[in-house]
Amino acid sequence: xxxxxxxxxxxxxxxxxxNTLLLLVFAHQHATGxxxxxxxxxxxxxxxxxxxxxRAPSKPLDAVAEQRRRRLFWCCYVQERFAACGLGRPxxxxxxxxxxxxxxxxxxxxxxxxxxTSIPNGAEVAVLIRQSQLRRISTxxxxxxxxxxxxDSFQAKAEAATILYAELxxxxxxxxxxxxxxxxxxxxxxxxxxxxNFHREKLFIFSTLVVPTGQEAHMFRxxxxxxxxxxxxxxxxxxxxQTLLAKGVKTTLWTWIQDILRSGFMILYCGIHTSNILSSQxxxxxxxxxxxxxxxxxxxxxxxxxxxxxxxxxxLKWSAVTPHWxxxxxxxxxxxxxxxxxxxxxxxxGGQNDVSVNQTMNQGLWDVPMDMxxxxxxxxxxxxxxxxxGFDMNTFA
Numbered sequence: 001x002x003x004x005x006x007x008x009x010x011x012x013x014x015x016x017x018x019n020t021l022l023l024l025v026f027a028h029q030h031a032t033g034x035x036x037x038x039x040x041x042x043x044x045x046x047x048x049x050x051x052x053x054x055r056a057p058s059k060p061l062d063a064v065a066e067q068r069r070r071r072l073f074w075c076c077y078v079q080e081r082f083a084a085c086g087l088g089r090p091x092x093x094x095x096x097x098x099x100x101x102x103x104x105x106x107x108x109x110x111x112x113x114x115x116x117t118s119i120p121n122g123a124e125v126a127v128l129i130r131q132s133q134l135r136r137i138s139t140x141x142x143x144x145x146x147x148x149x150x151x152d153s154f155q156a157k158a159e160a161a162t163i164l165y166a167e168l169x170x171x172x173x174x175x176x177x178x179x180x181x182x183x184x185x186x187x188x189x190x191x192x193x194x195x196x197n198f199h200r201e202k203l204f205i206f207s208t209l210v211v212p213t214g215q216e217a218h219m220f221r222x223x224x225x226x227x228x229x230x231x232x233x234x235x236x237x238x239x240x241x242q243t244l245l246a247k248g249v250k251t252t253l254w255t256w257i258q259d260i261l262r263s264g265f266m267i268l269y270c271g272i273h274t275s276n277i278l279s280s281q282x283x284x285x286x287x288x289x290x291x292x293x294x295x296x297x298x299x300x301x302x303x304x305x306x307x308x309x310x311x312x313x314x315x316l317k318w319s320a321v322t323p324h325w326x327x328x329x330x331x332x333x334x335x336x337x338x339x340x341x342x343x344x345x346x347x348x349x350g351g352q353n354d355v356s357v358n359q360t361m362n363q364g365l366w367d368v369p370m371d372m373x374x375x376x377x378x379x380x381x382x383x384x385x386x387x388x389x390g391f392d393m394n395t396f397a
Contacts, residue, residue, distance in 0.1 A: 020047065041076070045080040049092065064111050070100060103128065133174075141205050168205065192243050202233040225293060230269075231270040234303070241256060242306065261328070267300060268335050270295055
């Protein structure tokens with residue numbers, strides 16, 4: 001970004017936005033491009049706002065020009081929202097300040113030639129509209145479940161999550177057939193990638209109900225039902241990427257890595273809580289959980305192995321991912337031991353080399369496993385977890 005703003009400013013507004021989005025595509029695909037994604041997305045959105053593209057036009061425009069403006073704005077919207085939510089950054093503009101409509105289902109070439117466009121043709125914009133509507137749901141999730149000013153009770157959050165998930169399912173039904181193509185070599189047109197988006201958002205919705213923050217963290221026990229609502233999409237995301245790779249579909253590099261890491265950490269989290277449940281000696285606590293609700297230990301172990309292998313395979317192609325793989329490899333091996341020990345008949349945790357639940361019952365069940373100073377010591381201090389993963393991992397504690 002050192003020279004980008006100066007160079008981009010040499011072109012007019014519409015071209016400047018297109019050029020910025022082109023740089024953003026490079027940032028998504030290139031192994032060294034992760035640091036500038038949010039800045040580029042925000043730069044593109046800022047230009048849109050300065051040009052008034054976020055507002056409905058005050059006077060009639062040429063049909064082609066209006067459709068092009070709509071497409072540019074919503075492309076920026078999708079990228080800016082995705083970057084902001086994924087990296088925990090502020091959004092550039094609130095949804096209530098956006099009055100421009102989404103693009104029409106028309107082909108611009110037909111519109112330019114004056115051909116009949118009364119019959120909807122979604123080939124060019126189906127994915128854009130699908131992703132724009134998904135990002136609107138993401139924004140609601142962020143505002144209703146993650147905003148710092150949100151002081152709602154757990155029950156209120158759970159009800160909001162249920163409503164948002166129902167909206168997400170409606171989004172899936174609406175776009176499942178209209179925006180996907182069987183056997184497409186383009187990842188954005190595949191049904192698998194649409195499913196990745198669905199499960200990513202489901203994970204975003206229900207994570208707030210199982211990962212405590214602030215004072216909630218003390219002695220927190222997640223509801224097993226909501227734990228499953230997070231584990232299932234995390235496992236599905238890994239499986240879907242495996243399917244895409246098996247089909248030879250090229251993935252978007254840093255989005256892929258971010259999805260795998262996010263899913264992997266949720267599987268680690270669920271694995272630790274599952275081991276705690278299985279090893280619990282408190283019959284009163286254990287009896288409140290139906291056996292069929294507890295995640296299957298072997299399915300968690302397999303998911304961890306798949307995630308670890310995928311990160312290893314990526315690291316062989318892109319060395320920038322090697323620290324991520326090394327750190328996750330060590331974490332997953334220790335969590336695997338926890339699960340295997342707790343699921344063995346008569347097994348007791350608390351050995352010198354294992355994370356002991358019994359030693360930490362006066363703390364939160366999650367406090368020790370995800371305390372980064374603890375993990376740094378466990379890994380001999382040679383892996384800086386916060387540096388490797390690019391954000392404060394202690395927010396998970």
